Amino acid sequence: MAKELLKGNEAFAEAAIRAGLDAFFGYPITPSTEFLEHMAKRLPKIGRAFIQAESEVAAINMVYGAACAGKRAMTATSGPGISLMSEGISYIAGTEVPAVIVNVMRGGPGLGNIAPSQGDYYQAIKGGGHGDYFPLVLAPATVQEAIDYIALAFDLAEKYLSVVIVLVDGNMGQMMEPAELPPMQEESKEPPEWAVTGAKDRERNVLTSIYIDPEDEEITNLRILKRWKEAEKNEVRYKEYHMEDPEILVIGFGTAGRVASSAVRDARDEGIAVGLLRPITLAPFPERRLEELCDQVRRILVVEMNTGMMLDDVLKTVKGRVPVEFYGRLGGVTPLPDEILDEIRRVSKNKGEMKGDPRNEWMDRLEKMRMGDA
Amino acid sequence: MAKELLKGNEAFAEAAIRAGLDAFFGYPITPSTEFLEHMAKRLPKIGRAFIQAESEVAAINMVYGAACAGKRAMTATSGPGISLMSEGISYIAGTEVPAVIVNVMRGGPGLGNIAPSQGDYYQAIKGGGHGDYFPLVLAPATVQEAIDYIALAFDLAEKYLSVVIVLVDGNMGQMMEPAELPPMQEESKEPPEWAVTGAKDRERNVLTSIYIDPEDEEITNLRILKRWKEAEKNEVRYKEYHMEDPEILVIGFGTAGRVASSAVRDARDEGIAVGLLRPITLAPFPERRLEELCDQVRRILVVEMNTGMMLDDVLKTVKGRVPVEFYGRLGGVTPLPDEILDEIRRVSKNKGEMKGDPRNEWMDRLEKMRMGDA
Amino acid sequence: MVETKTEVVYQRPESFTDVHTHYCPGCTHGVAHRLVAEVIDEMGLREKTIGVAPVGCSVFAYEYLDMDFVEAAHGRAPAMATGIKRVLPQNTVFTYQGDGDLASIGIAEIMHAAGRGENITVIFINNAIYGMTGGQMAPTTLAEMKTTSSPYGRDVELAGYPLKMAELLAQMEGSGYVVRRSLHDASNIRKAKKAIRLAFEAQERGLGFSLVELLSSCPTNWNMSPQEALDFVREKMVPVFPLGDYKVIPALENLRV
Amino acid sequence: MVETKTEVVYQRPESFTDVHTHYCPGCTHGVAHRLVAEVIDEMGLREKTIGVAPVGCSVFAYEYLDMDFVEAAHGRAPAMATGIKRVLPQNTVFTYQGDGDLASIGIAEIMHAAGRGENITVIFINNAIYGMTGGQMAPTTLAEMKTTSSPYGRDVELAGYPLKMAELLAQMEGSGYVVRRSLHDASNIRKAKKAIRLAFEAQERGLGFSLVELLSSCPTNWNMSPQEALDFVREKMVPVFPLGDYKVIPALENLRV
Amino acid sequence: MAVTGWIEVNELYCKGCGLCVEACPQDVLRLDMEHLTPKGYHPAQMIEETCTGCGICAVVCPDAAITVYRETPQRRSRSTVKRRA
Amino acid sequence: MAVTGWIEVNELYCKGCGLCVEACPQDVLRLDMEHLTPKGYHPAQMIEETCTGCGICAVVCPDAAITVYRETPQRRSRSTVKRRA
Amino acid sequence: MEETSIIISGFGGQGTLFAGQVLAYAAMDNGYEVTWIPSYGPEMRGGTAHCTVIISEALIGSPLVRNPDIVLALNLPSVDKYEPLMPSDGVLIANSSLVNREFEREDIHHLLIPANEIAEDIGMARLANMVMTGAMLKMKPILTVKMVKQALEDHIPERHRKTLPMNFEALDKGVAYAEKEFEKDAA
Amino acid sequence: MEETSIIISGFGGQGTLFAGQVLAYAAMDNGYEVTWIPSYGPEMRGGTAHCTVIISEALIGSPLVRNPDIVLALNLPSVDKYEPLMPSDGVLIANSSLVNREFEREDIHHLLIPANEIAEDIGMARLANMVMTGAMLKMKPILTVKMVKQALEDHIPERHRKTLPMNFEALDKGVAYAEKEFEKDAA
Numbered sequence A, B: 001m002a003k004e005l006l007k008g009n010e011a012f013a014e015a016a017i018r019a020g021l022d023a024f025f026g027y028p029i030t031p032s033t034e035f036l037e038h039m040a041k042r043l044p045k046i047g048r049a050f051i052q053a054e055s056e057v058a059a060i061n062m063v064y065g066a067a068c069a070g071k072r073a074m075t076a077t078s079g080p081g082i083s084l085m086s087e088g089i090s091y092i093a094g095t096e097v098p099a100v101i102v103n104v105m106r107g108g109p110g111l112g113n114i115a116p117s118q119g120d121y122y123q124a125i126k127g128g129g130h131g132d133y134f135p136l137v138l139a140p141a142t143v144q145e146a147i148d149y150i151a152l153a154f155d156l157a158e159k160y161l162s163v164v165i166v167l168v169d170g171n172m173g174q175m176m177e178p179a180e181l182p183p184m185q186e187e188s189k190e191p192p193e194w195a196v197t198g199a200k201d202r203e204r205n206v207l208t209s210i211y212i213d214p215e216d217e218e219i220t221n222l223r224i225l226k227r228w229k230e231a232e233k234n235e236v237r238y239k240e241y242h243m244e245d246p247e248i249l250v251i252g253f254g255t256a257g258r259v260a261s262s263a264v265r266d267a268r269d270e271g272i273a274v275g276l277l278r279p280i281t282l283a284p285f286p287e288r289r290l291e292e293l294c295d296q297v298r299r300i301l302v303v304e305m306n307t308g309m310m311l312d313d314v315l316k317t318v319k320g321r322v323p324v325e326f327y328g329r330l331g332g333v334t335p336l337p338d339e340i341l342d343e344i345r346r347v348s349k350n351k352g353e354m355k356g357d358p359r360n361e362w363m364d365r366l367e368k369m370r371m372g373d374a
Numbered sequence C, D: 001m002v003e004t005k006t007e008v009v010y011q012r013p014e015s016f017t018d019v020h021t022h023y024c025p026g027c028t029h030g031v032a033h034r035l036v037a038e039v040i041d042e043m044g045l046r047e048k049t050i051g052v053a054p055v056g057c058s059v060f061a062y063e064y065l066d067m068d069f070v071e072a073a074h075g076r077a078p079a080m081a082t083g084i085k086r087v088l089p090q091n092t093v094f095t096y097q098g099d100g101d102l103a104s105i106g107i108a109e110i111m112h113a114a115g116r117g118e119n120i121t122v123i124f125i126n127n128a129i130y131g132m133t134g135g136q137m138a139p140t141t142l143a144e145m146k147t148t149s150s151p152y153g154r155d156v157e158l159a160g161y162p163l164k165m166a167e168l169l170a171q172m173e174g175s176g177y178v179v180r181r182s183l184h185d186a187s188n189i190r191k192a193k194k195a196i197r198l199a200f201e202a203q204e205r206g207l208g209f210s211l212v213e214l215l216s217s218c219p220t221n222w223n224m225s226p227q228e229a230l231d232f233v234r235e236k237m238v239p240v241f242p243l244g245d246y247k248v249i250p251a252l253e254n255l256r257v
Numbered sequence E, F: 001m002a003v004t005g006w007i008e009v010n011e012l013y014c015k016g017c018g019l020c021v022e023a024c025p026q027d028v029l030r031l032d033m034e035h036l037t038p039k040g041y042h043p044a045q046m047i048e049e050t051c052t053g054c055g056i057c058a059v060v061c062p063d064a065a066i067t068v069y070r071e072t073p074q075r076r077s078r079s080t081v082k083r084r085a
Numbered sequence G, H: 001m002e003e004t005s006i007i008i009s010g011f012g013g014q015g016t017l018f019a020g021q022v023l024a025y026a027a028m029d030n031g032y033e034v035t036w037i038p039s040y041g042p043e044m045r046g047g048t049a050h051c052t053v054i055i056s057e058a059l060i061g062s063p064l065v066r067n068p069d070i071v072l073a074l075n076l077p078s079v080d081k082y083e084p085l086m087p088s089d090g091v092l093i094a095n096s097s098l099v100n101r102e103f104e105r106e107d108i109h110h111l112l113i114p115a116n117e118i119a120e121d122i123g124m125a126r127l128a129n130m131v132m133t134g135a136m137l138k139m140k141p142i143l144t145v146k147m148v149k150q151a152l153e154d155h156i157p158e159r160h161r162k163t164l165p166m167n168f169e170a171l172d173k174g175v176a177y178a179e180k181e182f183e184k185d186a187a
């Protein structure tokens, strides 16, 4: 197929349909709404299930139902919607059925705004819902990547009987880029043997997340954790840019990573030995790769569109072996290449120790900058 | 006042009332329900607001309203309820109004069970809701502590215009212990000047979490982060046991920490040089104190009633300076002193390096144990 | 000259599993379960039926009703059932919900399932209280009724009035069959069973949303003996929650069962 | 011999701020805002009133109505208003909500606020669509009506029937005043204002839950000119959502305003 | 000549709630206070032979613990007569 | 002798939606296509003197952009007469 | 007595939780540290309900134990569950009205007592819990009968106050039965 | 051309987003890498709407820029916002119908064009966007007018296809106006 100019949300939605999506349940919310609108246009025409639910709470529980029936079901929303889905997500995880959830992130907390943000990283990675469960989280950074990883999301969800969250920001959802859609996947795979489809010619199936005896719940928690550990072994994905023996390592995901790639390119032009690691799976996080890089680089700069959430996972992995600095823009502000370039320049000159929270210095810098603005 | 034999949930509730609670909005859920029932008994009699809301979603938004009116408002629930409150909590945090939320944790994920657990640590500390905000989290371990810290919770919430979460497990909520309640606090402090009370003889007040211009949201995010940093400086609280030059450091909060204290006592009787650090503020986490201890101890054992959540914060702080091991019970199982004693014995003998995730070895041990059971 | 023939007048239905239920002695949840099992057996639906259990005392319904089952989040059974029915339209899908589950936390999901005319069946147990959590006020709790969260009796000024779900749901254009019955004695139980039968018939015929509200007892949390509790249903609840057919679409009216 | 006197027949109300609203040209949100401002001025309530803005096109209501205000989560305005009213019973508390906010995601909160007889006033803007998010289907969207999430027209079989909130809420025993009006022409606008006045009067008198449903236009998402949109309200919406008084408790009936 | 019936109470299910006892129109049921079920309840039992097998006890039993049997006399002759008519 | 009125349209608020134009019973309003408001709309304007000051335009205006004035003739004499009666 | 742990276990409705609370009150009122922690939840209906009481002179860490010093088993499942967990020299008292089996452990002190029958004689089946408590106080006098009666007097819910004498009688009957049994053993 | 960034900005409803998409299509169809990213949200109503288009021969990193090479400003706020951000030699084209001020920057190429009037002459006020696009193609021929017309032909929404000729006319009038202006400058 030739490339078309595709709008993120619509492309993701179409990719899901072609990956064999059976049912979409959602509720409109900027900047994810075109996702739902595309489903509304396409699914009824091809006889698959679409409902604009009364709320995100209802939507996720419809997904829960369809998933229990062994079908490929998904929803797409933004931060506030994910918060309302937290209980349902925890139930799906606890019932060990597959589901795919897309979060097109916007500025928060609260109502915040509808501008692109990465402030839902914690919520996605640490699990916004209650109890011990571990969603897989994918963070594509181009429309083409998103198209490819939406299909992967379903495969992973089914392989690990897990919730898979696709985490993009409003830029990704709203932008148009040339990209290629996969062909329509042939439908009607047999329902998995655990699905509820009516107990005909087989033992009945019961799907629940209740284990009233703590001992049973403990075994369940352990089973879920072990599956997660498997994923940690097999499913780590990331992309690297200008990684010719770098002295400085920039780490960023999604749009932040993509913008950083421009800055890194420009910095290389200036002769700064800097490379970029862009995690595509945020959970599992590319820990092993980062550990390797710790032996090569002199300093690390983490760039995010939040107050430093992935930073936690970086620090946990780096274990103080390399100084880590942070640069973040907040509340819906997308950093621009020149800012990040300035940061790279600064970091490449900075030989100082980093003690305490790397965010302390950044907060001062950002504040000065904002004062500058004002 | 003399000590009385008090049931956790009722004691916490009564303590909140005596701390000047103006309004309680909640929804029943085991193991927190007696909290609501006590409020139902007391508040109407003293002319304060009580509503059994139609849901946790409604409850948290009622709290949100009362908090915006400048009143002391709270709710109490358990994991599934917190999940449903996530959006509201994010709104309260984003609006920068004070509120206190008690989570009497039970086994999860999903419906799970009603047995005591600590599986909501991530949800509480990393913020279950969307966007960048940082609740303060208190984890008392005795009925008396809970009584004292409920009052503190309100003061902190108002001081830092923040959500304060009191995180206890079902054991704490259900157990009875002798404890002393504070005297009833005199009511009717003036409403804060930011509260909505009707724009009489003053500029009108508008309270929202919306900052449609990302630049404004960025400043807001920064303001919230800085307040959090302040709390990090001033509000860290913890308790230590048998901390006479320990070689082994056990870290555990809430019931896990309390049970560990028995094990540590017994281990000391056996001549093992082990001490216990029991964080009372989980957020902010006692990082500085832990860093100091890293120079003193040979090995660390983290004990939790979850899959190793506080473990993350410990690892982030320890930065590989001391080997960290983990022991957790899951899904509503409360570890007993003898198990932890065995762990302390094992750890005190173990001289080996710890590489990779400390949970890997624990998982094998736990699994063997469970096989043993079966 | 006389012969006699021995017949089994009544026996435990097929689809009722052979386990002792966790319900309190005399709790009419058991009666409701049994009726559902009987209807499903008589209609031969067991192999195509998917039940949705609520969060409430009937959370373990799947342990007693011997068919495919899922367990929903508190109040969300109608949404979960919708998700299932939309991808398995040929199957029979029903929810079984208490009054806290359906009328309090789950009122949005039930209203909109009815509004969409979701082709599912809902068995709604109205026992005027939260059983599982130990006797708190429900939206259906009667005025002045004492519960652990209305210890001085439900004050309608502060806690509102009992919600009449059958009446409300009957108003939704999407609903095909919405009735209220009671389980307080044998003849009412027989009527309740007929209603449950009609509700499932409605679903089999694709006639839209069907719901049977069943006035039930909670001896434990009402602090009554099982028989006292049934008397309470008859004397106190029926007057507030009148029994009757609130919505029966024509296609069902002259259906004999 | 003749003198003349100059009078101001109409001017912008006090409580309406001096800013250009963000509403689209011809959007009746502006009319509804103005009426609320006029009533609050006439009743002299401004200094004791607390408004609760929804999530929807009217999310910025607080920028135009010059009084204390909070901004609720989507659909939760009635819960937030409840929280405020219960701790400030002497104040006047009202919510302003769209049909997605009130009838879809927020239906649980509005039903229970009415059920509790919460002494608040609700201004409910029914424009049959989701405005802010760009024209998706609302629970009030008419059958066959095309929206961005019902691109082939609302199929009642799959997407359900338009919800009639005034009718539903009037059924709640806790509600004191529940009516539906329209904003499609001058005389209806005048009637709407009277209703808003009565709703606030009800609250001042502690008569329970009051709600005024206002049929409104969304020229932008209906793809119509402002006048076409008003004609659509008159011709298409009024027949489906009949104007009228659905609940007026006696204490209000002979109140003259 | 009276129809006769009898019931069996399954002790695995019976919780001694007494509803069948109250409901029985013939008043032939009692709770057996001498005896406890494995779950610790005093089960229902039939104490008289005048049960008609009406089944009401089973209808009200919340635990489907009762099986009801009925013995119906069949008069061939009369039935034949009937067939003739 | 006819009551006379006039209106003022505040260009800060007017969005040129035209509802007042449609609503005016005297048909004395138009949108000024020659002219744009700071926000880029063609504002309403009064083009004839036959306005009665009925205020309908203001009632329908979604942006409270219209102020309506009315000039009412007052006949002293007759009123005095009235007082006598 | 450094730290004594007691588990009282039976069917829901057998008053196990209340019996534990009475001991806890008695301990507190007499200057001991104490914790009382129940099992809770749906099992409470029909299923088993138990509570753990720890009485100590020092501050109490864990409110839970694996190997309870004393167990009052009001039904069979409780005996099955706790007999293997008892430390040697532990005290296990079982309600023979609902426990139709012998004990297996030789290394613990045990007593079978027909608590239901005794209670029903007194006229209130629900008093089995107090009968067993009485027997315990005889076998392992961690507290005196007087202390426990005082605790009952002071903390019994008002609506049950009228049953106070019957509660006392149940305690005494329990003590008496235990005494008799020992004489037997002695003989 | 290594990488060119274009921002088209104006009131909602002035067709700025569509004009950007047309450029993006033209670029893609002619083998360039391209990104198109809009501003979105409530501002779309009444407020300003703008989009950023980046056209490049290499893979595009950031879809956003601080200092756009080319700006089409359809209203005054857009000029106020972007003029200071332009790099020297940047191209700023403003719609004089709604912009009643002179430019301040000396170091950039700029053009004032009465796009609304021209469009209204053609008979469709909404075509101001195409008029300005035409002018841009003249001042900075990153793409040919032919390419853009082809893109319009291929991608215009069906319901607007009838307006295709008018769109072409608008483009041409834009080009012509720009030409004339330069001759002036030249003269």
Ligand SMILES: Cc1ncc(C[n+]2csc(CCOP(=O)(O)OP(=O)(O)O)c2C)c(N)n1
Pocket (backbone or CB within 6 Å): B027, B028, B029, B030, B056, B080, B081, B084, C055, C056, C057, C058, C074, C097, C098, C099, C100, C101, C102, C125, C127, C129, C130, C131, C132, C133, C138
């Ligand atoms: C989100 C959430 N909130 C609260 C609970 C606790 N809870 C369990 S069942 C229940 C109510 C049960 O009452 P009802 O629905 O009337 O059913 P019944 O037990 O009376 O049959 C509640 C509040 C929960 N499990 N999840």
Ligand SMILES: Cc1ncc(C[n+]2csc(CCOP(=O)(O)OP(=O)(O)O)c2C)c(N)n1
Pocket (backbone or CB within 6 Å): A027, A028, A029, A030, A056, A080, A081, A084, D055, D056, D057, D058, D074, D097, D098, D099, D100, D101, D102, D125, D127, D129, D130, D131, D132, D133, D138
């Ligand atoms: C939890 C959540 N879900 C969805 C949204 C997105 N959203 C904002 S307004 C709105 C609907 C607005 O429609 P309506 O309530 O009818 O008001 P209108 O804009 O038509 O005036 C939606 C879905 C949100 N902000 N929060």
Ligand code: SF4
Pocket (backbone or CB within 6 Å): C022, C023, C024, C026, C027, C028, C029, C057, C127, C131, C132, C217, C218, C219, C220, C221, G045
């Ligand atoms: S608590 Fe009530 S509803 Fe629940 S099982 Fe017991 S009697 Fe039935």
Ligand code: SF4
Pocket (backbone or CB within 6 Å): D022, D023, D024, D026, D027, D028, D029, D057, D127, D131, D132, D217, D218, D219, D220, D221, H045
């Ligand atoms: S989108 Fe519709 S409702 Fe929203 S402001 Fe515009 S016209 Fe009004």
Ligand code: SF4
Pocket (backbone or CB within 6 Å): C026, E009, E013, E014, E015, E016, E017, E018, E019, E020, E021, E043, E044, E057, E060, E061, E062, E063, E064, E065, E066
């Ligand atoms: S009704 Fe059933 S459970 Fe109750 S006593 Fe009779 S047989 Fe037993």
Ligand code: SF4
Pocket (backbone or CB within 6 Å): D026, F009, F013, F014, F015, F016, F017, F018, F019, F020, F021, F043, F044, F057, F060, F061, F062, F063, F064, F065, F066
């Ligand atoms: S109605 Fe108001 S906004 Fe519309 S044109 Fe007339 S004056 Fe302007």
